[in-house]
Amino acid sequence: xKIQLVDPSAFTxxxxxxxxxxxxxxxxxxxxxxxxxxxxxxxxxxxYRVEERFYRRTAARGLDAPARLPFKGAEHLADMLRFxxxxxxxLVHYQWLTVPPLDVHLLPPTRPRVCTAHYILPPxxxxxxxxxxxxxxxxxxxxxxxxxxxxxxxxxxxxLDPSRVHVVPHGAFDYLTSLxxxxxxxxxxxxxxGPVVLFFGLLRPYKGIENLLRAFRTVRGAELWIxxxxxxxxxPLRRLAAESGATVRFVTRFxxxxxxxAIFRHADLxxxxxxxxxxxxVLYTALAFGKPLVLSAVGGxxxxxxxxxxxxVPPGDVPALAATLEDVLRDESARAEMGAYATRAAAxxxxxxxxxxxxxxxxRDLLERTA
Numbered sequence: 001x002k003i004q005l006v007d008p009s010a011f012t013x014x015x016x017x018x019x020x021x022x023x024x025x026x027x028x029x030x031x032x033x034x035x036x037x038x039x040x041x042x043x044x045x046x047x048y049r050v051e052e053r054f055y056r057r058t059a060a061r062g063l064d065a066p067a068r069l070p071f072k073g074a075e076h077l078a079d080m081l082r083f084x085x086x087x088x089x090x091l092v093h094y095q096w097l098t099v100p101p102l103d104v105h106l107l108p109p110t111r112p113r114v115c116t117a118h119y120i121l122p123p124x125x126x127x128x129x130x131x132x133x134x135x136x137x138x139x140x141x142x143x144x145x146x147x148x149x150x151x152x153x154x155x156x157x158x159x160l161d162p163s164r165v166h167v168v169p170h171g172a173f174d175y176l177t178s179l180x181x182x183x184x185x186x187x188x189x190x191x192x193x194g195p196v197v198l199f200f201g202l203l204r205p206y207k208g209i210e211n212l213l214r215a216f217r218t219v220r221g222a223e224l225w226i227x228x229x230x231x232x233x234x235x236p237l238r239r240l241a242a243e244s245g246a247t248v249r250f251v252t253r254f255x256x257x258x259x260x261x262a263i264f265r266h267a268d269l270x271x272x273x274x275x276x277x278x279x280x281x282v283l284y285t286a287l288a289f290g291k292p293l294v295l296s297a298v299g300g301x302x303x304x305x306x307x308x309x310x311x312x313v314p315p316g317d318v319p320a321l322a323a324t325l326e327d328v329l330r331d332e333s334a335r336a337e338m339g340a341y342a343t344r345a346a347a348x349x350x351x352x353x354x355x356x357x358x359x360x361x362x363x364r365d366l367l368e369r370t371a
Contacts, residue, residue, distance in 0.1 A: 001363060002029040004089040008054040008079070010034045011096045012118060013042040014281065018171055020048040022356030028363075031089065038063040040257055043175050054079045054098075080106040091363055100136045112141035112366040116168075120145075120153050123276045133158045141366055144359070146170040146279045147300025153278075168358045169303075170279055172287040172346035176260050183258040185266060186227075188251050195222040195329050198267035198291075201282040203230040203237070203252065208273035208296065208316065213240040215273075215322035216248065222329050223247035227263060229254045264289040268335060269328055274298050275315050287346040292338030294324050307349070308341030 003023065007016045013034070020030045024047030032050045036059035052059070058072040065071070076098060084106050093114040097103040107113065121133055137143045137160055145151040145167050154165045184190075197219075199212055209226060216224050223246065226237065230252050241248035255263070264270070270286040271294045278299040286293055293310030295301040305312050311328060313320040328335060348354065 001027075001091070001360075001367070002031070002089045003363065004092045005030060005032045005095060006083075006092060007032070007034045007095040008083075009096060009098045010037040010042075012281075013037045014173055014175070015118075015170070016095055017043040017045065017050075018173065018175065018352050019355060019359065021046045022171070022352035023359065024048040025353070026356055026360055028360060033083070035059055039254065053083065077102075077106075084108045090367060093359075093363075094140070097136065101132060104136055104139050107139070112370055113139070114142045114144060114362070114366070115140040116144040116146075117150060117154060118146075118278075120150055120278060121157055125157065130158060134160070140164070141370075142166055142362055144168045144362070147303050149300045149303065150278050166358075166362050168355050168362070169350050170281075170284050171352035171355045172284045172350045173281065174288040174346060174352070176257070176264075176285060177288055179258060179261060181258055182261045183256065185262045186251050186255075186259060188249055189225055189227075189263065189266070192225075192249075192266060193223060193247065195268040196266055197222055197224050197269045197271050197294075197325060197329070198263065199224065199226045199228075199271055199273075200255075200263065200285070201228045201280070203228050203232060203234060205232055206275050206277070208275045209237055210240060211275075211316060211318050211321060212271055212273045213237060213244055213248065214318045215325060216241075216244045216246040218322045219246065219325050219329070222268075222325075223249065225249050225251070225263070225267070227251040227255060260285065261289075264291060267291055269294060269325070271321075271325065272296065272301065273313070273315075273321055274301075277301070284346075284350065287342045287350055290339045290343035290346070292328060292335045292342065294321070294328060304345070304350070307345040309338055309345050310342075311338075 005016055005020055016032055020032050023030050030048035033053050035054040036052050055072050055075050058075055087108045087110045091112050092110050095116050142164050145154055151165045151167050154160045155162050234252050270291045274296045276298055295305055295310045295312055296315040297312045298315050311324050313324050
């Protein structure tokens with residue numbers, strides 16, 4: 001069985017490569033078609049082949065090149081047409097399409113086609129966004145959701161045939177626990193005092209960081225780390241931190257992969273107070289490091305919390321968030337138990353071996369149907 005995994009813009013290299021490695025360990029011939037990731041190192045290919053087929057000229061010019069996005073756009077059509085003319089697999093599994101309304105008309109004729117729904121719809125989707133999602137996912141023979149919640153949205157909101165929707169949980173990013181080289185804690189975090197609550201990832205408005213800072217007005221005996229590259233002005237966050245009276249440490253820049261292990265190992269608790277999400281790579285990083293979680297009840301988060309690894313709070317409920325943080329921080333034995341459940345989840349239902357096994361069963365079923 002030869003499979004192509006396709007992520008033209010390299011939107012999710014850790015996911016792409018972990019899935020490719022899991023499939024390869026089970027005897028699948030895997031080729032990952034992508035572009036060069038410009039933001040840092042990526043996991044080495046283990047048992048599969050990588051071809052950086054897309055946006056080669058853009059990548060060669062570098063991340064800070066002038067007019068990078070227009071230049072990439074100019075390459076896009078030619079690269080997609082070249083991909084269309086060069087089929088080379090029994091099945092193609094799309095992770096992302098860069099320009100979905102255009103790209104759905106440029107896909108190679110190879111069937112079956114599978115697509116992973118890393119993003120489905122915004123919280124209150126317009127009719128146009130639903131129509132675009134239906135057009136994209138409806139051209140696939142199967143669509144993979146990472147949670148039962150995501151699968152329900154594909155069936156009920158996008159309107160897909162239930163027989164085409166399949167759940168394959170996202171794997172824990174365990175490769176981060178055994179990097180060949182790790183860096184020490186960033187200087188901003190090196191003098192931690194007391195238990196640490198970690199917020200990690202891109203700093204975006206929908207992630208509820210303001211609510212986390214407001215919750216820390218009443219959380220005592222712990223400090224908060226906010227670590228990640230900003231996608232909005234951090235001034236309001238720093239003002240809320242100052243008003244909270246708590247110890248809040250910021251690292252507001254791109255965090256190198258080699259820095260991640262030290263940051264997560266020093267954390268006593270990982271908080272994801274999101275206002276909306278389907279899932280989160282940060283969640284699966286925390287599982288890999290065996291960290292207890294405090295999660296908003298959004299998207300697929302309740303399914304992870306049901307393993308025992310996390311506590312849930314209603315999204316946007318600051319008093320509930322503060323009370324839950326305090327409860328978990330006060331109870332060291334509860335944190336240890338939740339951490340043990342996280343470790344078991346990462347080795348079991350949220351392992352890449354499990355993800356690969358489910359994915360291969362789906363591939364085989366589709367290939368048998370089209371034989």
